[in-house]
Amino acid sequence: MKKLLTIIIMSAMAVSALADEGMWIPMLLGRNEADMKKAGMRISAKDIYDINNACLKDAILLFGGGCTGEFVSNEGLLLTNHHCGYSYIVKHSTVEHDYLTNGFWAMNRTEEIPCPGLSVTRLVRMEDVTSRVLEGVTPQTSEGERATIIEGNINKITDEAVKGTHYKAIIKPFYYGNQYFMYVNEIFTDVRLVGAPPSNIGKFGGDTDNWMWPRHTGDFSMFRVYAGSDNKPAPYSADNKPYKPLKHLEISLKGIKEGDFTFVFGYPGTTQRYVTSDAVELAANIENPIRIDLRTIRLKHYNNAMNQSAGQRLKYASRVASIANGWKKWQGETQGINRLHGVDKKKEFERSFQQWANDKAEYRDVLPQLHQAYDKLRPIEVELTYFSEAVRASDFMGRAQSYLRLANEDNESEAAKLVSSLKEANNQYFSDFNLHTAVDRAIFVETFVYMWKAGYATYLGDAALGTDAIKAKLEKIYDGSMLNDKEKLRKFLDGYNTGKANKLKDDPGVKLYDQAISIARDAEKIASYGKAYADIQRLMRSYVKGMMEMQPDVNFFPDANLTLRVAYGHVEGFRPRDGVYYKPYSTLQGIMEKENPDIYDYVVEPKLKSLYYRQDYGRYGLLDPANRAAGPDMPVGFIATNHTTGGNSGSPVLDADGRLIGLNFDRCWEGTMSDLLFDPDYCRNICLDIRYCLFIIDKFAGAKHLVDEMTLID
Ligand code: ARG
């Protein structure tokens, strides 16, 4: 009977489930309010964004240049993801004090570590400035003039907006320039590292589990924002005080169940919801496969090295995390697009748009012209993809670029400056070169061979030469370049003056790089690319405008552009493929199931195990009322239907009352096409359950003083 009831309840829920697509502008959330309330929200749009009163938006921060963070105490304590704080954790780690592997917890304020270069940004207010930005633009204005007018207007508006304040203003285009919003921000630059779990919690499952559900990663880290004595942003100083936010988030310990309303409030980076079938085809079926193959090569060599020593693990950890992240996402994206027949669906929509547009002069030619522009863009875009994923794959070629710059510098004193920075870089670079060279050489050779086989490095020789000969040639280049010979290079730089430029240009590595960037010298190609790109921007502006006219009843959300957005949906499981159902939450039991002491990413600390064996979860555990005898469970992660993307990492996941229940940190692999095409059946964001986060801070790390700062609601 109980089972039957569950089935009835579940199918009723499936019917009422909303489409859930969209990343909405906080200032305009009034338009979604009724829908959000129908979906279960108990607070109002004004509680989320309000220009006159402290509201949830005052607790949300752009963390660094591409993540989200949120205040969880009235003393500037901030939560974000482990992978968002990653590079700062790595920066402060050495083999002796390996915070990355072992974790870091400041037991008092003096132990908090400053992070130069890290800033967090709070939105003070936003404003629709479309009419002022477009002042002076008419339908007859050329694209070039339009850009100049807009730039001038933007400078004027932003200057005015922040005059006499410490704020910074930016204006961003929405709907491809059909609308403009201004963001007035407050930027804090004294941000200190407060806590990070060990890697085998904060990055549990590593790149193997990345983008996957079921997930068991404790992906969080903590920072504190400091301000001057006036509570305003100030550069780092030992005298600064913890910032007092206008608002910090309350934390709910009630937990989640399937069907619960949730929303994500943060900074999604980029989506391309409205692009044409040509763009989807280019991304999913042409560029992604190239990128994936080339990154497979790099990852093979880096992973190999990382498994050999702790030093090499630290050396490559950050770059591998970022290479692997795109590599895996693109695989999911391409599969998702093809499973959904995404290109065909786009074509179908384009046919109906064309039908609608046929008798409208403004829109009639938009799609055919977009198609032509993509034909021009495509071959050059592919070449550029090879450039960034193959030519730039090795450190060798990255360095060759710097040396080519030196060789091209005629001014003696400028050259001297370059030489001294190159020398400094070399001290670092050659410190473990013997270990690194095998990795870098192999990556260099294999990526170039791949590109050559695809017909994109004909300067190495024609097809008749055969792969072995090309490989030998590349090895000779690597071994013969003075860039890979510490002593020779040192002597050469010591005696460098611009008279030696030709000798540098003759170096096989520098020479190869110079050939590989021939595209940059092909003025015709560059011009054609620039024109196609500009045409696409202009035509997309019309296309999206037309789309909105064609469907006046649809509430279109603007593509993500690293501005603050709200996405809402439900906690919900899904069926990734036939015969498989994913429950919407995971528990500590799953960590024990995945445990493998031989694999770095799956090691479970004895301390965590003992808490598990004793079911010692404090107030954070979850007792199933139907099965009290079993004792409490420790929730770890959950999934929901919120539409998110890169940049939403670290975003708070909030409940119907606007209380923090989790931290967004990923998407399910089967739904990663949501940047291009959202499907409510497959698209899920992955969240860290806040109770696991608190449990780790309190019970595992013994840093209860941090939990005590927060506002917990039972
Ligand atoms: N996939 C997440 C995001 O897109 C997490 C990335 C970091 N984690 C990792 N294992 N590389 O950024």
Ligand code: GLU
């Ligand atoms: N991990 C991603 C980030 O760094 C979020 C995952 C996504 O792309 O949705 O923002």
